[in-house]
Amino acid sequence: MKRYQNALVGILCIAFLGMGTFAPVIAADLTKITGTVNDDGQLVEDSGQVYNIADDDNGAQVMELSGEKIEVEAMVEEEDGSRVIVINAFKLLE
Numbered sequence: 433m434k435r436y437q438n439a440l441v442g443i444l445c446i447a448f449l450g451m452g453t454f455a456p457v458i459a460a461d462l463t464k465i466t467g468t469v470n471d472d473g474q475l476v477e478d479s480g481q482v483y484n485i486a487d488d489d490n491g492a493q494v495m496e497l498s499g500e501k502i503e504v505e506a507m508v509e510e511e512d513g514s515r516v517i518v519i520n521a522f523k524l525l526e
Contacts, residue, residue, distance in 0.1 A: 462520055466503045469494060475504065475517060483508070483517045490519040501525045 467477040473495035475483045483506075485491040494502065502524055506517035 461507050462505050463508060464503060464505055465508075465517065466501070466525070468501050469497045469499065471498050473498075475502070481515070483515045484511075486516055486518040488518065490522065494519055494522055497524065 465475060465477060465483065467475045467481075467483070469485075470476050470482075473485055475485060475494070477483075485494055486509075494504065502522050504517060504519050504522040506519045509516045509518065
């Protein structure tokens with residue numbers, strides 16, 4: 433029984449250490465985008481680039497800021513020919 437517990441602990445340690453090596457890759461994919469939230473719940477940069485906002489907790493909060501200029505830290509994904517942002521953090525700009 434003790435042998436199996438030691439093996440399990442070893443496997444879990446390796447798994448957690450392996451997960452740590454992916455954290456910098458995930459962080460590297462985050463980008464800052466500044467724009468205005470439109471009435472359709474999208475973020476529009478000053479250049480005109482439109483980003484659909486992912487429907488999660490942060491996204492729902494941002495979609496409620498229609499007409500406001502914000503800065504987001506987000507991961508940009510391509511989905512069906514459009515850009516979708518998954519927002520990690522955001523702040524309201526004046």
